[in-house]
Amino acid sequence: MEWANQLCENRQFGSKMTDSKYFTTTKKGEIFELKAELNSDKKEKKKEAVKKVIASMTVGKDVSALFPDVVNCMQTDNLELKKLVYLYLMNYAKSQPDMAIMAVNTFVKDCEDPNPLIRALAVRTMGCIRVDKITEYLCEPLRKCLKDEDPYVRKTAAVCVAKLHDINAQLVEDQGFLDTLKDLISDSNPMVVANAVAALSEIAESHPNSNLLDLNPQSINKLLTALNECTEWGQIFILDCLANYTPRDDRESQSICERVTPRLSHANSAVVLSAVKVLMKFMEMLPKDLDYYGTLLKKLAPPLVTLLSAEPELQYVALRNINLIVQKRPEILKHEMKVFFVKYNDPIYVKLEKLDIMIRLASQANIAQVLAELKEYATEVDVDFVRKAVRAIGRCAIKVEQSAERCVSTLLDLIQTKVNYVVQEAIVVIKDIFRKYPNKYESVIATLCENLDSLDEPEARAAMIWIVGEYAERIDNADELLESFLEGFHDESTQVQLQLLTAIVKLFLKKPTETQELVQQVLSLATQDSDNPDLRDRGYIYWRLLSTDPVAAKEVVLAEKPLISEETDLIEPTLLEELICHIGTLASVYHKPPSAFVEGSRGVMHKRLPARTGSGEGTECPDVGNAAGGSAPEAAPSIIPSQGDLLGDLLNLDLAPPTTTGPTPSTSGMQMGGMDLLGGGLESLLGGDIGGSPAMGAGFGAAPAVMPASLNAPVGGGLGDLFDLGGGVGMPMGAYIPPKTVWLPAMKAKGLEISGTFARRAGVIQMELVLTNKAMSVMTDFAIQFNRNSFGLAPAGPLQVLTPLGPNQTIEVSLPLSTVGPVMKMDPLNNLQVAVKNNIDVFYFSCQYPISMLFVEDGKMERQVFLATWKDIPNDNESQFQIQDCHLNSEAASNKLQGSNIFTIAKRTVEGQDMLYMSIKLSNGIWVLAELKVQAGNPNYTISLKCRAPEVSQCVFQCYEAVLKN
């Protein structure tokens, strides 16, 4: 407020008789004077004084000392004065709760005033006073106002319920206000309906499990009717609420779509976007061969395009959303490329977004126009925009093969401009083009080399070095070029150092005779003079390889590299689905799930699109977590790498992952730069050692495609999971821990034997490892990395092996795990692929963890919720299993299971048979409900599991078995 203060104080106010005179600064003693005036007998003087007080409050002065005097002015028949006093109360009541009580009587009285304006004002203000004592007195007036004859009072009271709920949720429930609020959805007045919907949605958001909104075909019908009558804002509340509903079948879906479509013609952009959200979601359920589906697709394009004529901030929101929409349904806007052409006077944030969408829409049909535009942009002056435009040209080349040649020549033209950052950007993208189309455009290398001296950005230097190394045999003075970089080796960034090392090794393998000295120089720089362990490691590996088997070295280092993929920055499909459900909101602007930026969103459901009817799985489960339930829709491009991609992931082992976390996902070049370094070097080396498993390279291209999304936004329960970790302190111990097994035998890992197990201790998942050195030499530099897995398990810290592991030594290590890593569905679901690195090599193994590790401590469901959920989950999702030879009674079984966070909620005994009802919550928010039948004297139990993601049932059953039998 200081800022406002200053602005005020610096002003000289004229003598006009306006409110501004109240802002003039007064000297000390002001409070005294005001006090006197407030207690004046003259009405006019009193009012003037209150105005002065409010003016002071507005500019941030503390006038709380006047509390009793201001409150004394509350009883007045002057509406303006009353409003001012109320404003004062809202501001200071919290700091003076005892004094605020003084105002209660007037509030209560005002709630009964014959004038509806006063009644509404009183109930609105009371709700804003966040003082418990006041809240108690609010209930009765609120109850009356909710049934007031005047809709203006009712609409204000509806909002007040949400306010009260925010202060004291229990009170609202106890007083039955929620039911009254639900009734208001059927109110005759559209504004009351809209506010009731808004209030209920707000409350429901903080109570994800309460079936508050109770959306069913009848209530949906009411909402759709109100949609036609309420204000633009009310329409938004209703549309946003509708978007949470999942229709029963495609027919219902279509009929809702038909009634929502007219909203696309509303002048308010926010109404349009909320309507688009509903349509994009419900469309998912329509069969694609339906005529209506095609009609709907056609109807979506024009309003989306029109959004680009809105105010720039709304354009920005629209563009970020269009970016999602073109990824989900490219057909909608494929003919609309032109509208995304950048205008000179567009704000920079609009320009950058348009550019992104242009690339997404680029195709063979429009590439000529796109390129002409991009070239135009690349000669602009705004550095960020120009850089992005140059990168875009590279992406076009990679995306549209037919255009590659033109792109390359455009880039060469740009290099001729000699504008430093343009040249550097161009070189980075040309390197990518080389990787996509090897042996095609090498004729340009000479031009590139001319610009060597002007490169001062690490990424561009690394790219250039890569090019020189890769094509060393065609560049006569490759050795000189690389040598020139070597002079300042220690001043270079790691990226450049690593690249230079690899490039010189490549050069040596291609032209061994002239470059022996050079390679020795670089190896010694990398190993002896460097403190960087990654650089040292790589240096040693090359050294050893070159000295033991140069032929193998050649095969490895100069191996053919996999091509890079086309689309490098697509949003991962499950995240995309979730974001589509959030169209128009901050999440859709950030391209992050709400859990990534909203505090306390633990337990908030991840939204997902409904499945097409008939596809069976997950039709009615908008709340299933991403991991297990997430089957990518058929239309989505397949960018999740297959399971063989361990190496792709392990690339991160050596390189610091890109740290971009801004709203815009970092562009491809950066990641590609990183990939290439390894692609050319270490990874191929490792490939040779392992013996060339055919799958190992396949991930190079695909891996970075998913990286930006997973880096920017943890896909799983994100924050929620982190809280889970801390939440379980003090829980009873005794969780089931399977015995250790050997995961990696010594003979497969050059003497390193790894055995281990998993445990959950005090809410923290631990991987307990025993490392044994069965080789003759000392092992050091241990590191561990997981492949993507079903539940996003990832090491929460580095592997703590501090001392070198001598021959025949054994060390036990406990590695805490988090569940915020990248997610990929594995088969079996609980499979985990692990890589362990030491000074000798990198080793891979896979193991299976008991899913009970993921059972969180707050997995005890409310009885009512359990019942409702059990009913709600379709019977198709139920699976039954037998547990044999178990000799526990139901009590003991229940206790034992509780140790592993399997909670018994209720027990029922029918004809000597105990039925135990239990709930489990997985770290990614998936709930599993169970019914366990235990018959006295019968060692065979029957267990039924119900879950919205039925894939987990098998694993859960295995846990039951393991826990009960051990």
Next chain:
Amino acid sequence: NSILAEFLLILVLICRNYKGDVDMAEIDHFLPLLMTQEEEGLTCPIMSHGNVHFLWIKHTNLYLVATTNKNSNASLVYAFLYKVVEVFTEYFTELEEESIQDNFVVVYELLDELMDFGFPQTTDSKILQEYITQEGTKLEVAKTKVPTTVTNAVSWRSEGIKYKKNEVFIDVIESINLLVNANGSVMSSDIVGTVKLKTMLSGMPELRLGLNDRALFALTGRDKGKTVTMEDVKFHQCVRLSRFESDRTISFIPPDGESELMSYRINTHVKPLIWIESVIEKFSHSRVEIMVKAKGQFKKQSVANNVEVRVPVPSDADSPKFKTSTGHAKYVPEKNLAVWTIKSFPGGKEFLMRASFGLPSVENDEMEGKPPITVNFEIPYFTVSGIQVRYMKIIEKSGYQALPWVRYITQSGDYQLRSNF
């Protein structure tokens, strides 16, 4: 999904915290964040600090900032902020620091009616003016009542309006957006039309507007003369959207006074109405020579008024010299523009302007952008798309006769031609 979680509105001097969970002090982070972004040349309408997100717009020298810590509906926030600007502007003519200070009591009252607990409420300034007035002092409680309009389904028009003479004025205004490449090819062109009303009608009249809309005639099967395909149509709150969706009828109860009834977008390719050819030659360290040819590519009977061709010149240009075959050219150094004005430009005609500027011998090192040539014009009595008002039916239960008046005008929108300088 979340409705606005949290709202805090700051007009430099005025804050209204609609919910309690974002600390008012958070706003202190706003300005430093904004300044950092501006330094980097990368402003963004959404910024965040910790878990608080700032969504802001700028109006004259005021920032309107909304803060939230939830996943709020961002498009709603911006639409609302712009609505606030609109309401305040109607109340105070200018929305600026001074008008806020001069009227802070009314401002607080308005903020209370505009939004409650983060939910936008009544934002129609005509209706608000019925119960929140600037002469607050005169209002005694007993006299103030909530207009029923506030909560009615017809929330934009009050009952009991009376005019001696019942009339409606309809303005059909089409703006041409055009983007032409430096080599003279049209990159994109579209028409954005708006239909504005000035309604002076008594009571609660039912209106129906008939346009020569191709989709309408396709539905009814009657084809009477030229029709126009509207790519997208947007309507004022008052128009019954579902009715339009089902049979393309534009039916509504109009707001009183001036309002924008609808807007539409047309993609049909039209010949650029004013075509510009330019040759800009830059002789480094000495001069710039500019030759611009403007051609009116519309009917001979029509005339474009107030044509302004704005040609960018280097920022270090000096000593301008102009020669025009018609109109008047001048140099506007603060905008780095040469502006050529032609008061009246008949269709089919072609005019020429030559300009030369001196350049300093020491060149400006700073890279300059390549702003396009822009053109402003308006052509009355004519719509470029050929859209026409076929009828305006006015029915009121008192049965009065009312006259609709229609005017057409075509004007330049975002009309840019890239130059090759």
